[in-house]
Amino acid sequence: MTPPATIESHTISIIVDNEPGVLARVIGLFSGRGYNIDSLTVTETEQESHLSRITIVTAGTPMVIEQIKAQLERLVPVHTVADLTVQGASLERELALIKVIGKGEKRVEALRLADAFRARVVDASTGSFVFEITGRTKKIDQFISLMQELGLVEVARTGVAAISRGENGGNGTG
Amino acid sequence: MVIQALVDQGVVDVFGYPGGAVLPIYDALFQQDKVEHVLVRHEQGAVHAAEGYARSTGKVGVVLVTSGPGATNAVTGLTDALMDSIPVVCITGQVATHLIGNDAFQECDTVGITRPCTKHNYLVKDVNDLGRVLNEAFYVASNGRPGPVVVDIPKDVQFATGTYDVAKTVRHKTYQPRIKGDQHAIRAAVDAMTSARKPIIYSGGGVINSGPSASRLLRNLVEMTGFPITSTLMGLGAYPAAGKHWLGMLGMHGTYEANMAMHDCDVMICIGARFDDRITGRIDAFSPNSTKIHVDIDASSINKNVHVDIPIIGDCGHVLEDMIRIWKARSVQPDKADMKAWWDQIDEWRGRDCLKFEQPDDYIMPQYAIQRLYELTKDRETYITTEVGQHQMWAAQFYRFEEPNRWMTSGGLGTMGYGLPAAIGAQRAHPDALVIDIAGEASILMNMQEMSTAIQHKLPVKVFILNNEYMGMVRQWQQLLHGNRLSHSYMDSLPDFVKLAEAYGGVGIRAEKPDELDDAIKEMIAANGPVLFDCRVHKLANCYPMIPSGQAHNNMLLGDEPELQEVSDAGKVLV
Numbered sequence: 022m023t024p025p026a027t028i029e030s031h032t033i034s035i036i037v038d039n040e041p042g043v044l045a046r047v048i049g050l051f052s053g054r055g056y057n058i059d060s061l062t063v064t065e066t067e068q069e070s071h072l073s074r075i076t077i078v079t080a081g082t083p084m085v086i087e088q089i090k091a092q093l094e095r096l097v098p099v100h101t102v103a104d105l106t107v108q109g110a111s112l113e114r115e116l117a118l119i120k121v122i123g124k125g126e127k128r129v130e131a132l133r134l135a136d137a138f139r140a141r142v143v144d145a146s147t148g149s150f151v152f153e154i155t156g157r158t159k160k161i162d163q164f165i166s167l168m169q170e171l172g173l174v175e176v177a178r179t180g181v182a183a184i185s186r187g188e189n190g191g192n193g194t195g
Numbered sequence: 196m197v198i199q200a201l202v203d204q205g206v207v208d209v210f211g212y213p214g215g216a217v218l219p220i221y222d223a224l225f226q227q228d229k230v231e232h233v234l235v236r237h238e239q240g241a242v243h244a245a246e247g248y249a250r251s252t253g254k255v256g257v258v259l260v261t262s263g264p265g266a267t268n269a270v271t272g273l274t275d276a277l278m279d280s281i282p283v284v285c286i287t288g289q290v291a292t293h294l295i296g297n298d299a300f301q302e303c304d305t306v307g308i309t310r311p312c313t314k315h316n317y318l319v320k321d322v323n324d325l326g327r328v329l330n331e332a333f334y335v336a337s338n339g340r341p342g343p344v345v346v347d348i349p350k351d352v353q354f355a356t357g358t359y360d361v362a363k364t365v366r367h368k369t370y371q372p373r374i375k376g377d378q379h380a381i382r383a384a385v386d387a388m389t390s391a392r393k394p395i396i397y398s399g400g401g402v403i404n405s406g407p408s409a410s411r412l413l414r415n416l417v418e419m420t421g422f423p424i425t426s427t428l429m430g431l432g433a434y435p436a437a438g439k440h441w442l443g444m445l446g447m448h449g450t451y452e453a454n455m456a457m458h459d460c461d462v463m464i465c466i467g468a469r470f471d472d473r474i475t476g477r478i479d480a481f482s483p484n485s486t487k488i489h490v491d492i493d494a495s496s497i498n499k500n501v502h503v504d505i506p507i508i509g510d511c512g513h514v515l516e517d518m519i520r521i522w523k524a525r526s527v528q529p530d531k532a533d534m535k536a537w538w539d540q541i542d543e544w545r546g547r548d549c550l551k552f553e554q555p556d557d558y559i560m561p562q563y564a565i566q567r568l569y570e571l572t573k574d575r576e577t578y579i580t581t582e583v584g585q586h587q588m589w590a591a592q593f594y595r596f597e598e599p600n601r602w603m604t605s606g607g608l609g610t611m612g613y614g615l616p617a618a619i620g621a622q623r624a625h626p627d628a629l630v631i632d633i634a635g636e637a638s639i640l641m642n643m644q645e646m647s648t649a650i651q652h653k654l655p656v657k658v659f660i661l662n663n664e665y666m667g668m669v670r671q672w673q674q675l676l677h678g679n680r681l682s683h684s685y686m687d688s689l690p691d692f693v694k695l696a697e698a699y700g701g702v703g704i705r706a707e708k709p710d711e712l713d714d715a716i717k718e719m720i721a722a723n724g725p726v727l728f729d730c731r732v733h734k735l736a737n738c739y740p741m742i743p744s745g746q747a748h749n750n751m752l753l754g755d756e757p758e759l760q761e762v763s764d765a766g767k768v769l770v
């Protein structure tokens with residue numbers, strides 16, 4: 022019978038032909054079948070062979086995750102689909118740009134925290150900072166929530182980029 | 196170049212409708228005689244005709260339509276072909292490349308609109324890609340799980356000249372579906388089969404799609420194992436209805452014995468079917484105690500609705516071949532006494548005679564009409580298509596299919612208006628065969644205009660209308676689930692089908708009493724041209740057995756116990 026439905030988060034890495042409409046095809050699959058997208062990044066990674074990597078963080082029951090992978094695999098321009106979460110330890114990084122406005126004590130505190138989180142100041146005026154931070158999603162979430170009290174006004178995040186560790190290629194050779 | 200690619204793919208028939216954005220292709224069609232064109236009367240009809248052509252031959256059906264409204268009219272047909280896994284290549288015209296995105300006249304985002312209703316689609320912006328893309332389209336449409344492919348060609352690209360050099364069969368660089376099943380899994384499946392006590396084979400359209408040899412292998416497997424077999428609506432004919440292991444169709448309107456056996460079995464061998472909701476009924480009560488084996492070429496079909504124990508990804512034909520080989524090499528066979536007990540149980544269910552009906556003297560029961568149609572046509576090469584509704588289910592229950600590719604019905608999408616154009620496509624492929632669309636009076640009106648296509652191209656299709664003056668299937672649901680409030684399911688102001696046939700230049704025949712039926716059917720068969728047969732049947736007959744939505748297989752309604760237990764609200768929301 023149907024296994025108990027625990028919702029899991031998975032990071033899925035998809036290598037596709039970089040051709041028009043391919044992203045729409047992948048996104049359309051998720052929206053059309055009611056799957057979640059928690060994060061999405063896309064860019065051409067291998068110019069010569071016109072390949073792009075799409076990294077999607079999604080959530081669902083194990084059965085749904087299996088479906089998502091099988092559905093992705095049968096799209097014609099898809100080369101490989103790798104579930105980095107299943108493959109074990111993988112590297113996941115996100116970059117965020119965070120604008121904070123404030124003066125006095127709050128400004129100092131923001132700088133101090135940024136330092137602790139290894140965020141860099143990439144723009145500054147007398148009343149504002151823009152921090153650049155990279156790291157796992159959780160770390161960025163945490164930094165943002167701390168900045169909330171210190172005058173956070175705007176956030177831009179890239180979404181997760183992920184790759185498998187070690188010698189075995191996730192999508193690549195493996 | 197388009198024509199060249201079609202010729203290279205062995206295409207002889209194209210179903211289409213012209214317009215501004217495909218005029219260059221039509222011009223090229225005009226100046227050659229290798230590819231013939233069947234002019235339909237509506238682009239939806241072109242796609243269904245291509246489906247009928249494809250399903251009755253195993254070849255790819257080809258469609259040619261214009262941009263904008265031509266393409267949008269084709270969408271229902273494309274969706275239908277996607278749901279039923281039918282190989283179709285649909286070439287659509289598009290406005291010139293420099294106009295794309297400008298809301299030009301008859302522009303629409305064809306690749307955008309058809310993306311979710313095709314297996315794949317292409318917009319060709321460079322004429323030098325055209326040859327490759329067209330050949331690739333045929334490859335994608337017919338390999339793996341088949342489906343419709345759209346190739347959208349802007350008008351300037353149609354006019355342009357470019358280089359065309361592609362090997363006849365292109366293999367796609369990434370799309371290479373798995374054909375051979377995993378040997379370990381097949382061995383595990385055979386293990387489960389040899390130790391089964393209450394096995395059942397449940398086959399589907401995948402066996403038909405795999406080609407006639409898969410049907411032959413399925414028959415071998417059934418003979419060899421002695422297992423009972425049932426099939427989905429899409430799979431009828433793969434195993435002959437006359438075969439002694441045949442339990443009839445399963446599912447919502449399947450037989451009592453097939454559904455009970457599915458419910459009670461201990462090993463289920465699903466071959467080329469997809470555990471669709473019409474088949475499973477209430478999912479948590481679906482065959483609760485069985486080990487499930489699932490053979491499918493599409494990995495995404497596996498574990499989608501029902502958890503299976505032994506998945507085998509591969510082409511049905513190849514997997515069946517391996518199964519048979521491995522079975523033969525085994526010395527252990529299922530226990531004879533167990534199998535006898537299982538067959539005794541099945542015979543007891545069969546004794547329920549779930550399809551029985553009473554045929555009075557003064558009016559025609561729809562079931563009887565199909566029975567007579569079957570008896571009077573069974574010795575010919577007959578192809579049956581249907582529309583959607585009760586008549587479709589009666590056709591599936593009472594027409595007996597002995598061969599694959601003889602039965603074409605819209606299963607996944609349930610498209611009213613499918614049958615007549617599909618019959619036209621089948622007739623085009625089999626000019627000397629008898630092709631009959633078993634229709635309802637409501638459905639037939641959805642693509643009635645294709646009668647004109649049949650006349651023009653001398654395609655003598657017979658439309659056998661079970662006229663109950665109701666959208667019978669809708670009325671049946673309203674009766675059973677909505678307090679018999681027959682909201683808008685009555686067919687008022689119907690045309691006189693006999694006169695209508697004559698208006699098109701065809702033959703009209705009417706039968707109202709059981710004793711006129713045989714002669715009228717014979718007259719239909721003997722007619723040279725297209726026929727509309729207005730078979731007046733009992734208006735309030737219901738289609739049984741029926742598993743109401745949200746119910747389990749062992750909770751079937753049979754015609755003789757008319758009271759329905761209250762259907763839960765959860766059941767009512769299902770369709």
Ligand SMILES: Cc1ncc(C[n+]2csc(CCOP(=O)(O)OP(=O)(O)O)c2C)c(N)n1
Nearest residue numbers: 584585586611635636637638665666667668
């Ligand atoms: C295009 C389309 N619209 C609506 C439906 C819903 N529907 C399913 S069966 C049916 C009634 C069909 O009536 P008829 O063709 O007379 O067949 P009967 O059930 O009476 O045999 C309707 C409206 C459908 N399947 N397809």
Ligand SMILES: [Mg+2]
Nearest residue numbers: 635636665667
């Ligand atoms: Mg009707």
